[in-house]
Amino acid sequence: VTQPDLAREALVLATLIAAALAAIVVSGADVSVLAAVPALAVAGLAVVPMLPPALRRRRLELAAVTLPLGMLVLAVAVVSVAALGIPLTRVSLLMTLAALVAAGALAQRRSADRPLADGGRAQPGAAERPLHDDVPAQPGAAERPLADGGQAQPGAADRPVGGASATPRGADLPTPVAAAILVACLTLAALLAVRASGGTPPSGNDWGKYLLYADEIRRQGSLLIDNPYWLLGVPFREDPAGPAVLGSLLILSGGATAELAWAIVGCVLLGLLATFAAVSTLFGRRAACAAVAVLAVAPAQADMAAWHGLANFVGLAFLPLALLAVGLVLRGDRSWSACGLLALTLVGIAAAHRLTLLVTVVTLAGIGVVALARAPGVMLRIAARLAAAAAVLGALVASDLLRRSADDGGVQSYSAYLDTKIVWSLVQRDLSWALVVLAAISVLVVVRWAREPIAWLGIALLGAALAYGYSWIAHVPGFYIRAVYFMPLAVAFLVAAAAWLAQRRGGRAARLVPAVIAVAALAAAPAAWGVAGDVRNYYGWTDDAALRGYDLVVRGLGPGQTVVTDRCTSFLAPWLVHAPVLAGLLPSDIGPAAERARVAEARAVLAGGAAGRRVVARRRVRFVLINPRCPGTEQRVPSGGSLVFASTHLTVFATGSP
Amino acid sequence: VSPTPAVRRGAVPALLVALLVTMAAAPLAAAAQKPLDPDDPDLYRPASRRPSKPQPSVLEKAPAIPVLTTRRLQRGVVITPRPRPTRTARSRSERRRSPAGRAVAGDVGDPAPTSGPLAATLRPAATLDPNAAVIQRASGRSSLLGLAVTVLLPGVAFVLWRRRTGPRVS
Numbered sequence: 001v002t003q004p005d006l007a008r009e010a011l012v013l014a015t016l017i018a019a020a021l022a023a024i025v026v027s028g029a030d031v032s033v034l035a036a037v038p039a040l041a042v043a044g045l046a047v048v049p050m051l052p053p054a055l056r057r058r059r060l061e062l063a064a065v066t067l068p069l070g071m072l073v074l075a076v077a078v079v080s081v082a083a084l085g086i087p088l089t090r091v092s093l094l095m096t097l098a099a100l101v102a103a104g105a106l107a108q109r110r111s112a113d114r115p116l117a118d119g120g121r122a123q124p125g126a127a128e129r130p131l132h133d134d135v136p137a138q139p140g141a142a143e144r145p146l147a148d149g150g151q152a153q154p155g156a157a158d159r160p161v162g163g164a165s166a167t168p169r170g171a172d173l174p175t176p177v178a179a180a181i182l183v184a185c186l187t188l189a190a191l192l193a194v195r196a197s198g199g200t201p202p203s204g205n206d207w208g209k210y211l212l213y214a215d216e217i218r219r220q221g222s223l224l225i226d227n228p229y230w231l232l233g234v235p236f237r238e239d240p241a242g243p244a245v246l247g248s249l250l251i252l253s254g255g256a257t258a259e260l261a262w263a264i265v266g267c268v269l270l271g272l273l274a275t276f277a278a279v280s281t282l283f284g285r286r287a288a289c290a291a292v293a294v295l296a297v298a299p300a301q302a303d304m305a306a307w308h309g310l311a312n313f314v315g316l317a318f319l320p321l322a323l324l325a326v327g328l329v330l331r332g333d334r335s336w337s338a339c340g341l342l343a344l345t346l347v348g349i350a351a352a353h354r355l356t357l358l359v360t361v362v363t364l365a366g367i368g369v370v371a372l373a374r375a376p377g378v379m380l381r382i383a384a385r386l387a388a389a390a391a392v393l394g395a396l397v398a399s400d401l402l403r404r405s406a407d408d409g410g411v412q413s414y415s416a417y418l419d420t421k422i423v424w425s426l427v428q429r430d431l432s433w434a435l436v437v438l439a440a441i442s443v444l445v446v447v448r449w450a451r452e453p454i455a456w457l458g459i460a461l462l463g464a465a466l467a468y469g470y471s472w473i474a475h476v477p478g479f480y481i482r483a484v485y486f487m488p489l490a491v492a493f494l495v496a497a498a499a500w501l502a503q504r505r506g507g508r509a510a511r512l513v514p515a516v517i518a519v520a521a522l523a524a525a526p527a528a529w530g531v532a533g534d535v536r537n538y539y540g541w542t543d544d545a546a547l548r549g550y551d552l553v554v555r556g557l558g559p560g561q562t563v564v565t566d567r568c569t570s571f572l573a574p575w576l577v578h579a580p581v582l583a584g585l586l587p588s589d590i591g592p593a594a595e596r597a598r599v600a601e602a603r604a605v606l607a608g609g610a611a612g613r614r615v616v617a618r619r620r621v622r623f624v625l626i627n628p629r630c631p632g633t634e635q636r637v638p639s640g641g642s643l644v645f646a647s648t649h650l651t652v653f654a655t656g657s658p
Numbered sequence: 659v660s661p662t663p664a665v666r667r668g669a670v671p672a673l674l675v676a677l678l679v680t681m682a683a684a685p686l687a688a689a690a691q692k693p694l695d696p697d698d699p700d701l702y703r704p705a706s707r708r709p710s711k712p713q714p715s716v717l718e719k720a721p722a723i724p725v726l727t728t729r730r731l732q733r734g735v736v737i738t739p740r741p742r743p744t745r746t747a748r749s750r751s752e753r754r755r756s757p758a759g760r761a762v763a764g765d766v767g768d769p770a771p772t773s774g775p776l777a778a779t780l781r782p783a784a785t786l787d788p789n790a791a792v793i794q795r796a797s798g799r800s801s802l803l804g805l806a807v808t809v810l811l812p813g814v815a816f817v818l819w820r821r822r823t824g825p826r827v828s
Contacts, residue, residue, distance in 0.1 A: 012819060016812035024804055031804025038808045200797040211795070256798030542796075545734030548783035551790045552736060576792045628715035635716040647734035647783065651716055 006062055007049040007108050011101065014045035018097050021252060025090045030254030037266070039097060039252055040245070043077065044070025046100040049108035052328050052338045055281050060175050064182065065277035068270040068317045072348040073100065075241035075314075078248050079223060079351050080396035083403075087221040093248050173285040181289040182276055186269055188525065189296040193268040196302035196532040201547065202261045203539040204308035205568055208575035210246060213238055215257045215575075217247025224403055229574035229581050231598040232562065232619070237408050237591070240400055241352035242267075242314045264305055267313035272296060274317050275492055278324035282331075282454060283500035286514060290499045291492035293521040294438070298488035299531035300430035306535035312485055315356025319489060321345045322360055323457050329382055330371060330454045336389070339382060343389035351397050355468070355478070359486050362464035363457075370453045409594030414477040416587040422469040427484050429531065431491070434523035439491040441516070442498035449501045458493030465490060479588065541568045541627055546650035550576040553623050553652055556644075561622035564605045564615075564638070568630035569650065582619060586632055608639040616640070616655050624653040734783030 017038045024031060044066035048056050051069075056062055077096050078088065086092050173181075197203045213236050216225055223244055227236045236243070246260050272292050280288035295301070304312055325342035349357045372379045428436060439462075446455050468476075469483030495517055502513035542550075553563060554577055562580040565573045570583035582602035590599055605612040605621060615621065616639075624638040628651055641653030717731070 009816075009820070013812065013816050016815050016819075017808060020808045020812050024807055029804065030800060031807075032800040032802045034802065035804030035808045038812070253800070253804065255800035256794070258794065258796055258798035259800060261796075545732060545783055547793055547796050548734045548736075548786050551786050551792045552783075554790065554792055576795055578791075578795075626716045628717045635719065637716060637719050644737050645734065645783070646717060646731060646737060648728070648731045650734075 006056055006059060007104075007111065010045040010048035010056075010062070010066075011104055011108055014042045014101050014104065017045075018042045018094070018101060021097070022094055025094055025252065033249050033253045033255040033259040036249040036253035036255070039093075039249065040067050040070035040074055042070065042097045043074040043100055044068075046097075046104035047073055047107075049104050049111055050337055050340065052325075052333055052335060052341060054328055054331075054333065055277070055324070055341075058280075060179055060182075060285075061277045061280050064273045064280070065321070068274035068277075069321065071245055071270060071314070072318050072321065072345065074248065075245050075351055076344065076348050076393065076397060078244040079240050079400050082223040082244070083396040083400045088217060088223070088247065088251060089221055090251055093252055173289065178280070178285040178289060182272075182292060185289075185292040185296040186272055189268055189272055189301065190265055192296070192302045192528055192532045193265045193305045195529070196536050197264055197305040197308060197539075198262070200258075200261075201542050201544075202264070202308065203306045203536050203541065205539075205541055205571045206308040206310065207261050207264070208571035208573070209238065210243060210263075210308070210310050211257050211260055212575040213243040214246035214250050214260055217243060218250040218257075221251075223247075223400065227574070229577075229579060231582060231595055232580045234595070235404070235407070237404055239311050239351060239353050240404065241348060242311050244351075245314075264308055264310050264313065267310060267317060268301060268305060270317035271301075271313060271320070271489070274320040275489065278320040278327070279493065279496045281324055282327040282457075283496050284503070286503060287496035287499040290514065290517045290521075291496040293517065294435060294495050294524075295488055295492045297432075297521050297524040297528045298430075298435060298491070299432055299524075299528040300485055300488050302528055302532035303430050303535050304485050306532070306539040309485070311353045312356065312482070315349055315353030316485070316489055318345050318348045318352055319356060319360055319461075319486075322349060322364070323461070323493065326364060326367060327454050327457060330367070330452075334378070334382055334385075336385065339385040340389045340393070343386055343393050346390060347394035347397050350394065350401065355482060356486075359461070359464045359468055359483075362467055363460045366460040366463060367453050367457065370456070374453075405592075407594060408592035409596075410592075411477045412587065412590060412593045412596070414472050414475045416590070417477055417479055418472060419586075420479045420481045420588050421472060422481055422483060426481070427487070430484050431487060432524040432527040432531075434520040434527070435488070435491055438517065438520040439487075439494055442491070442494040445498040445501055445513075446494060449505065450497065455497040455501060458490050458495075458497055461486060461493060462490035538631075541630070541649060542572055543647075543649045545647040546627075547576070549625075549645040549647055549650040549652050552645050553577050553625070554579075556654070557622055561620050563623050563625060564602050564621050565625045566606060566627060566630050566635075567632060568627040569625045573625055582615075582621070584633070605638055606633075606636065608636050612639050621655050624655060626651050626653070730780075730782075736781040736783055736786070738779040738781065 021036065021039060021042070024035065047069065048062065048066075055065065074096075077100060078093070081092065081096055082088055172178075201207075209230070212227065212229070216227070216236070217223060223236075223240050225236055227234055246263060249255075250257060250260070272295055275295055276288045276292045279291040322342060322345035325338055325345055328338045329342065346357070346360065349360050368379065368383075431439070443459060443462075446459060450456060465483045465486035468478060468486075469480050471478055472480055499513050499517060502509040550573070553573075557563070557577070557579050562582060563573055563577060564582045565584060567583070567585050567589055570581070570585055570589075573579075573581045573583075582598055582605070584602035584606045585595075585599045587596075590596060601615045601619065605615050605624060606626070623644075624641055626635060626638075627649055628635070629649065638653050638655065641655055643651060644654045645652035
């Protein structure tokens, strides 16, 4: 059987792009950040020879996974390089990319020496997958036994614990059709994300801290650095993966930092691409198209884009790859490449977003318990490989995370977050009725028809999200309402599994289920469009006029003077004003407990009174910034403050402090 | 364990009907509800956690803030205190007092109001330098020419390489 040598092609393309990036660097030109984005493709293409065979066999899936995988690989690589103490410069980043390509070439050479991966042993799932684009799976695949029934039998190590892996006849759409649907979904998702967050300036508050961190990475050439402005100067404690990649793109391109405000739209799209590649590899292209359609029209995506949840989006772009690796393992791929992919994604998620890591671990634990009960010996061997791979790939990332959180004071009590409990009316709004009903139907279908753990990935993720949402019962601290942001991906995997099961059963179900999914996606799209407009208005916390106000503050600040903000201008002021800031966050807005004391000082100023006046004098507070539309707190005029700027999105009070 | 034939026959159509009915009912239910106000700061707060009465913003509370129209606020206003009002300006300010006795701001740029805590000059924010660093931090742009180097050139080179070598198989 022959197949295009996609790994070789990937390496050639990676080399060409890396050479082009090197040309930019050698010329010394400063170009748009967009011009450096192909660095992600270099990192993704470089590791193609190391990917599990099921993922690198088809061109469309490989194309879809390249950018999210590249972001994952580049993030882990840059965090590791910085943890070694190597300065992040154009040269060191180019060398990192070159090292990745060289590692890929080495793996390709070894793979060429041994045509079958994993020591020459045939992959259990390999024969069940189409080897070329558009080639249907083998006839009769749907009739294969679904699971090993938990019986310990001779040779069980080579049998899938997750059940049959075959995609039924006709389940795979032709490449042009699948590509067209994928592009349509990407376009729709991009439109929704731009509507919710795009523009100049973008909506939300968090973009300020991401731009500031990336800019400081470029300026200081490292990741473990101090934020000179936040709370009068503290270490950057953000999850490093997203800022590491954004900072690298800035360094490579020399472009304007403000361009990174559009990165949120790119991260939305990375999540869709990763989901398509993962679901298509596990369940086939029909299911993948259904999954990305659901994900594209989920209003929660627009909600998160509007407040600029970049780290969450990065984590959600890596999560499908973890589910893919788990699915491949459950299907019977026990190779180092599958275990390595799972380890790499877990390391990447740990670097990207701690909450996503928590939800991922709970999801995998749920699936792992089932798999362990079915084939304990096999699962223990896989766990050992996973631990070894994670230790090698994640040691430097773990070092970064430990040093980053060394003096953060831990987390607050769960009681600080009780006002963030899940509200089901908001969950319904963030999912839309159509997707809620579709999810319910999919749960019924999976529970009724699925006997293999691989089909339960979506239910496991949904369960993990709900467990996090209600973890306040066990006094676990967290921003509980954010559980809803994992639900669209869970519903996407649920719908995909339902589509896969229906397709496998054939008959009327095979015809009706895709129609139901299409109708639901079409019904959800208008709701998502409406929500995108609403959240843009709600989180639109600055505008052109307000920027003039920030400009006024910059002109009026003297050396050593500080600024106090409310919660809606908290992350904007450090970036826009470039001055020390005391931010009046709500308790539930605070992550590291070490920040509570200085936040309390800011809140004292915002509340007025003698305590506030003492803080103004001690900290030399010159201006107080309050967004008149800011929700969540009662707004008061700072003691002794005189209004020097007023607009719909910003008021600036001068304190008269020297 | 596979479902019974009856379930197999009826489950999916029943679920489809349920989905369609729900989708039809959802817009009707939404239409019957009070329309959402996108300017409502409590839009995304559950009703149980909303304050019992509307919370005035800091703009309504500030004692030294002249009455500013929504249009002026949308454009932004720089307020400069004027500690020494002139006689002419004071009389103009007095002429502009409303029947309720509250000072009313004149056109943006006018030296009014001029006495007591309301003494200020209003200036459109647009008169500030538009090329300041803060604007650059919010909306800076760079040349897109680099895209041609990092995307187009490698793409063209890759296509040429494939044409020359042909698709290799393994």
